[in-house]
Amino acid sequence: MEKTIRLTVDFHNPSHLAMFVLSVGALVVPLTMLCYVGLQAVLGQAYNTFDQNPQFPVDQEHFSQSSNNAYSSEIYSVGHHQVLSNHRKVYNQFAASLFQNLHEGICNPDNSTASQLTRDKNVIPVHSHNDYWRTLPVFDAFSNGMNSIEADIWLKNDPTNDGAMTLLVGHNEPYLQPQHSVENLYLKMLNNLLDEVNCVGEIPSSDFRKNGFFYNDPHTTTYLYIDIKTESTETYKVFIRTVVENTTLIKNGYLTYFDFSKKELVWGPLTLVITGNVPTEFIFKEEIDDPFNLNKRISFVDAQLINLDNIKSNNDSISVIGSGSLNEIVGTTGIKSFGGLNEEELSTMKKVVEEAHNLNIKVRIWDTPNWPVQIRDMVWKQLLELNVDYLNVDDLSDARKF
Numbered sequence: 210m211e212k213t214i215r216l217t218v219d220f221h222n223p224s225h226l227a228m229f230v231l232s233v234g235a236l237v238v239p240l241t242m243l244c245y246v247g248l249q250a251v252l253g254q255a256y257n258t259f260d261q262n263p264q265f266p267v268d269q270e271h272f273s274q275s276s277n278n279a280y281s282s283e284i285y286s287v288g289h290h291q292v293l294s295n296h297r298k299v300y301n302q303f304a305a306s307l308f309q310n311l312h313e314g315i316c317n318p319d320n321s322t323a324s325q326l327t328r329d330k331n332v333i334p335v336h337s338h339n340d341y342w343r344t345l346p347v348f349d350a351f352s353n354g355m356n357s358i359e360a361d362i363w364l365k366n367d368p369t370n371d372g373a374m375t376l377l378v379g380h381n382e383p384y385l386q387p388q389h390s391v392e393n394l395y396l397k398m399l400n401n402l403l404d405e406v407n408c409v410g411e412i413p414s415s416d417f418r419k420n421g422f423f424y425n426d427p428h429t430t431t432y433l434y435i436d437i438k439t440e441s442t443e444t445y446k447v448f449i450r451t452v453v454e455n456t457t458l459i460k461n462g463y464l465t466y467f468d469f470s471k472k473e474l475v476w477g478p479l480t481l482v483i484t485g486n487v488p489t490e491f492i493f494k495e496e497i498d499d500p501f502n503l504n505k506r507i508s509f510v511d512a513q514l515i516n517l518d519n520i521k522s523n524n525d526s527i528s529v530i531g532s533g534s535l536n537e538i539v540g541t542t543g544i545k546s547f548g549g550l551n552e553e554e555l556s557t558m559k560k561v562v563e564e565a566h567n568l569n570i571k572v573r574i575w576d577t578p579n580w581p582v583q584i585r586d587m588v589w590k591q592l593l594e595l596n597v598d599y600l601n602v603d604d605l606s607d608a609r610k611f
């Protein structure tokens with residue numbers, strides 16, 4: 210026998226109406242709170258992955274000390290691999306397992322250096338600004354799930370190599386050191402990390418792609434920003450020649466490139482982005498002149514989000530990502546309210562993000578407020594809600610806690 214239970218509420222009866230409102234309230238309020246707590250837990254998880262990281266062999270204590278001191282850093286070697294570190298103790302712990310497989314000729318991507326760094330990490334939308342300031346450049350960013358890093362480069366004569374031109378990494382000219390070359394600190398390091406995770410060889414499949422740095426997300430590309438500090442064209446040429454002559458990044462299919470014949474953008478695990486003194490004219494003409502005889506362009510110009518006109522006139526993927534400061538986009542120097550950006554600023558930002566996304570350009574916003582923390586976090590949250598792809602972060606531990 211079936212019974213139908215029917216609840217009727219007579220809304221004309223004030224006491225019924227009051228009961229109804231109270232009962233609905235009694236259900237909705239706790240449910241909303243539960244959802245909110247759940248959401249917080251999920252978000253917290255995504256941004257807090259570092260804290261439950263059992264694999265990374267560096268104790269966390271050192272990461273909370275801000276080591277914004279590139280000048281005390283030393284370079285260490287493991288075989289022919291070189292690592293820049295601001296803390297000998299951190300380095301000693303780390304070195305034990307660094308590229309062990311590569312040295313011993315073992316092919317096991319599952320316990321490679323990249324896997325040990327990034328296992329159980331979700332990729333988070335954060336750009337490691339001035340990455341060489343970190344205790345361990347590259348490794349700090351990757352172990353925090355950040356797939357965008359940046360190095361400033363300077364074209365200099367290398368006194369240890371008959372005065373040959375070399376590209377040194379550093380923030381200020383007086384502190385540059387001959388052994389801190391972009392080749393040693395970044396290119397070879399990234400090359401080695403990728404070699405360890407791609408040792409199995411090509412799987413014959415049309416959509417085969419090389420593995421990237423992130424264990425949970427092997428098809429995520431990583432952006433290496435090269436910020437040119439010296440004369441644009443010469444510095445750029447030496448950079449590309451270094452990649453071509455002194456790494457296997459191209460040969461092994463690790464780089465994102467634009468194919469001149471097929472007119473096609475092909476993604477790889479590593480994407481080179483040029484910023485600072487960008488030789489825009491030279492790069493725009495590469496497709497015609499092919500100055501490096503590659504039949505492809507292996508670097509991309511960091512688009513200026515407030516001026517996408519020259520990008521619009523080019524359909525050859527000259528840019529895949531762009532950046533702008535909060536100030537130049539929304540026209541405010543400081544956010545005064547704890548509510549973060551106001552309606553008008555949000556709508557300006559939204560337009561810029563949409564315009565870039567329509568051109569297949571990812572968006573990074575820099576120079577967001579750092580203090581007070583509530584405003585900083587509110588602005589970060591608002592930007593992510595507007596689908597901004599990357600936040601710019603100097604202190605990785607802040608981003609981790611966010």
Ligand SMILES: *[C@@H]1O[C@H](CO)[C@@H](O)[C@H](O)[C@H]1NC(C)=O
Pocket residue numbers: 306309310315317320321
């Ligand atoms: C990875 O595993 C192999 C066994 O497959 C082992 O010989 C090697 O030492 C391990 N490497 C690391 C870095 O743990």
Ligand SMILES: *[C@@H]1O[C@H](CO)[C@@H](O)[C@H](O)[C@H]1NC(C)=O
Pocket residue numbers: 370373374375447450451454455
């Ligand atoms: C490549 O490496 C060699 C040997 O270290 C060096 O002499 C040369 O200058 C490098 N080439 C470029 C383009 O940096």
Ligand SMILES: *[C@@H]1O[C@H](CO)[C@@H](O)[C@H](O)[C@H]1NC(C)=O
Pocket residue numbers: 524
């Ligand atoms: C791309 O540019 C070329 C030459 O500049 C032009 O012929 C072609 O139609 C353009 N393609 C698209 C999809 O805009």
